[in-house]
Amino acid sequence: MKYKSVFDIIGPIMIGPSSSHTAGAARIGRMARNLLNREPKWAEISFYGSFAKTYKGHGTDVAIVGGLLDFDTFDERIIHALDLAKEKGIKITFSEEDAITDHPNTARVRIGDDQGELELVGISIGGGKIEIIELNGFELKLSGHEPAILVVHEDRFGAIANVANVLAKHEINIAHMDVSRKEKGKMALMTIEVDQNIEQAVLDEITALPNIMKVTKIVD
Amino acid sequence: MFRNVAELIELAESQGKKISQIMIEQEMEVTGRTRDQVIGLMDKNLEVMEKAIERGLVGVHSHSGLTGGDAVLLQEYIKKGNFLSGEIILDAVSKAVATNEVNAAMGTICATPTAGSAGVVPGTLFAVKNKLNPSREQMIDFLFVSGAFGFVVANNASISGAAGGCQAEVGSAAGMAAAAIVEIAGGTPAQSAEAMAITLKNMLGLVCDPVAGLVEVPCVKRNAMGAANAMIAADMALAGITSRIPCDEVIDAMYKIGLSMPVGLRETAQGGLAATPTGRELEAKIFGISLDVKKSE
Numbered sequence: 001m002k003y004k005s006v007f008d009i010i011g012p013i014m015i016g017p018s019s020s021h022t023a024g025a026a027r028i029g030r031m032a033r034n035l036l037n038r039e040p041k042w043a044e045i046s047f048y049g050s051f052a053k054t055y056k057g058h059g060t061d062v063a064i065v066g067g068l069l070d071f072d073t074f075d076e077r078i079i080h081a082l083d084l085a086k087e088k089g090i091k092i093t094f095s096e097e098d099a100i101t102d103h104p105n106t107a108r109v110r111i112g113d114d115q116g117e118l119e120l121v122g123i124s125i126g127g128g129k130i131e132i133i134e135l136n137g138f139e140l141k142l143s144g145h146e147p148a149i150l151v152v153h154e155d156r157f158g159a160i161a162n163v164a165n166v167l168a169k170h171e172i173n174i175a176h177m178d179v180s181r182k183e184k185g186k187m188a189l190m191t192i193e194v195d196q197n198i199e200q201a202v203l204d205e206i207t208a209l210p211n212i213m214k215v216t217k218i219v220d
Numbered sequence: 221m222f223r224n225v226a227e228l229i230e231l232a233e234s235q236g237k238k239i240s241q242i243m244i245e246q247e248m249e250v251t252g253r254t255r256d257q258v259i260g261l262m263d264k265n266l267e268v269m270e271k272a273i274e275r276g277l278v279g280v281h282s283h284s285g286l287t288g289g290d291a292v293l294l295q296e297y298i299k300k301g302n303f304l305s306g307e308i309i310l311d312a313v314s315k316a317v318a319t320n321e322v323n324a325a326m327g328t329i330c331a332t333p334t335a336g337s338a339g340v341v342p343g344t345l346f347a348v349k350n351k352l353n354p355s356r357e358q359m360i361d362f363l364f365v366s367g368a369f370g371f372v373v374a375n376n377a378s379i380s381g382a383a384g385g386c387q388a389e390v391g392s393a394a395g396m397a398a399a400a401i402v403e404i405a406g407g408t409p410a411q412s413a414e415a416m417a418i419t420l421k422n423m424l425g426l427v428c429d430p431v432a433g434l435v436e437v438p439c440v441k442r443n444a445m446g447a448a449n450a451m452i453a454a455d456m457a458l459a460g461i462t463s464r465i466p467c468d469e470v471i472d473a474m475y476k477i478g479l480s481m482p483v484g485l486r487e488t489a490q491g492g493l494a495a496t497p498t499g500r501e502l503e504a505k506i507f508g509i510s511l512d513v514k515k516s517e
Contacts, residue, residue: 001223001375006247007261009333009370009379009396010341010363013268016323017435019335020380021487050382053488054433056507059326079326104382104486126380126388127333 002125004145012128014073020105021051021058024124026078029067031132031144032109034218036118040111042091043068049104051124052096061094064107073128138180138189146175146193148218149203154211155181155188162209163190170202187213221246225372225413225467232409239399239409240361243368262360268330269319269342276318280325284506287436288325291318308347309451316343316447320440332363333370333379336435337393339443341366344397344450345404354404365400369416376468377475381428382487384478386442391423391474394446394453401454417463417470419453424470425477427485429492432503438493 003009014023033039045064047055055061059078065085066078077084085092097108105124110117121134132142135150142148153159160179167174173195181188198217207215222228222242231242247258277295281288294314297303303310316339323329323338332341345362348354354362370379373392378384398415402408407415423446431437463470484491493499 001221003371003374004250006243006258006364006367006371007265009374010262010265010367011330011332013265013328013330014335016326016329016335016338019331019333019338020382022335023331050487053490054430057430057433057489058435074328076328104483104488105380124380126378126383127374128331128335 003127003129008127008129012073014128015076015078018058019128020124020126021054021060022063023073023128024105024130025051025060025063025107026067026071026073027128027130027144028107028109028122028124028132029064030070030072031067031122031130031142031218032111032118032120033068033070035120035135035150035216036111036116037216038113039070039088040068040090041113042111044093044095044110046095046097046108048097048099048101048106048108051105051107052098055094055096060107064109065092068111135189137182140178140180140189140191142191142218143193144218146195147197148191148193149198149206150216150218151190151192151206151212152214153188153190154213155185156211159188159209159211160190163192163206163212166202166205166209167192167194172196172198172202221250222372224376225369225416225471228368228372229409229413238361239368239403239412240364243364243371259360262363263356265330266360266363268328269332270346272319272322272327272329273315273342273346275327276322277314280321280327282321282324282434282436283326284432284434284436286324286431286434286502286506287440288321290440291315291321308351309448311350312344312347312447312451313444314343315346316340316443317440319343320443324434324436324440332366333374333392333396334381334389336381336439337389337443337446339440340390340393340446340450341397341400343443343447344401347451348401348404352404358404362400362404365403365412366396369396369399369412373471373474377471378478384475385481385486386426386428387420387423387474388478389428390442390446391420391426393443394423394450395420397447397450398453398457401450402457405454405458407458411457413467414462415454415457417465417467418456418461419449420467420470420474421463421465422449422453424474427481427492428487429485429494430487430489431494431499432506433489433494434506437499437502
């Protein structure tokens, strides 16, 4: 079931006018920022489907930038997000894409700075709920509702078991897990949603495992 | 965990509980939160709803100038006492409009189940409040009943206008409200389901065709009619009227209608009212582009 909590239905508390096109967009932007782990210096945002047709009317552009600035759905600063980003010198471009996507409310977000960049695809499925369906070319499914860790690793046997063993040792329960790779034997991505918050020490332990390249934590 | 309305009603009836209680208990189980935490969170939502209504009844206007001030007009009209339909209905309509006017003005609201349909549930709640004098707890329960039915719709159909049209947004909201009105008025869980079914049946096929892509025209007035529809359907269910088509099948019909709805009528501002000459003219005016440019695209 896609919706698990009554507060997915009654809620979120948010700045209008649209839960999918404003609150959902803010959450997609904020997820991108969290994954980059800092404020980006530039952003390239592409809108598809209903997002492309109506983003100006719904404030989708304003909201997604608000998310990049780390504003929550109810943060009134969202309204001035474009101006605030400009003041901070963040370069932002928007494009409307014609391509047909699986979900009508789809946004592709590329953000970065001198140190690095990332690209993700987010969908807004209704009532403010979102899913991240692609990250740096990897397919995944991330709701952002549960604490999660993303592990980039070499596609080798035992990598998944090693990570699961570390989590088990610290009595951390896995709620949902996805594994994805672009090519056999090359880079792969584990998306692990867990029931409780994960301490930095656990992340360090996972990072130190063989074949692990990068570990990122996401907290709702 | 209940997956459909039939299971929800069965749970409530077999345990002799209200739908709101079933929803609260499920939320505690799923999230590991205590009863007080769950109720506290909903109380916060209720507070936001109340504030939005208050703000809308003072009068707000959107940046585009398309909407605003209608909630106030309606309250003034009610005060004169010459209305034809009914005071509670008009009060519900006015408060639903108030909420959506605040939403259109980029004010703070609580999505129920979405922002575009955020007026119906609080509008009806704060209207029946004047007649039934419920406790704060009963008002919070109202939101849990709404949430329970919305939960079923969201998981079995859709609550997104882009996916299922306005029937999925205002239609769902109106059904949720009708079911909650029944419980707060002392009706049975089964009557709540009937009210939801009757409401949603009358919202089937409603398209999402926002002028200029703004959540204003016709969204604000669709919330008005969603609130009125919910009030009437709740009264019908409380009178003992049942729906020949069971609630779950109505929800399924809504889902299938949404799937067959053309893209131009699913929140793309390309069809319906958005594509009328006046709709196009407003769009051009708001975004400062000439109609000729739009046509040549």
